[in-house]
Amino acid sequence: MIVEKTELATIFKIEKLSIDDFYSDFSKKYANFKNENIIIDFSKLKRVDIENILVFLPIVKEWRNNGMSFVIVLNEIETDILPDEMNVVPTLVEAKDIVEMENIERDLGF
Template sequence: MKIKKTASYTHIISTENSVVEFVTNFNEKYSQLSEQHLIIDFSEKINIEIKDLLLFLKTSLKHQTNGFSFVIISNGIDIDDIPDEINVVPTFIEALDILEMDAIERDLGF
């Protein structure tokens, strides 16, 4: 797991061999990341499936409830098959767009 922090978000890139291994490592570090906007990047992983992304459902809900953005980058996933509670986008640029839209919604009180 590679973690890159900026002033406005934390970009976490998966370097593990499996999503389950990444989730284990991520959960161990989550308390240090819980008050930051997060971009989880699986763009270099080829075999991400919807069931793998669903492992983040509870964390995504908790994170968003606490007023922080949670976005996953993953290619080749049909967005229509993902629950609305998880933001999944195919590119890093789109992840940044989601962070911006979330900030606007928070400013407007949504």
């Protein structure tokens, strides 16, 4: 797992792990990033099952309840079959755009 901190968000990139292994590793560490926007970049993966992404739903809900953004980058999945609470986009640029928009909405009190 590669972790990159920016002013906007902390970006987690998967290396050679499976999503299950990544989730296991991430779930042990994510509490250290509670006050940060999170982007998980799975854009290099092929053939990802929706079940693999849905394991992140409890964390996504927790982040949204804490007033932070949580976005997953995944270019090979139909996003309309995912729950509305999950932000899944095909590129890292779009993920950053979503975090910026959500930051603006929070600043304006939406």
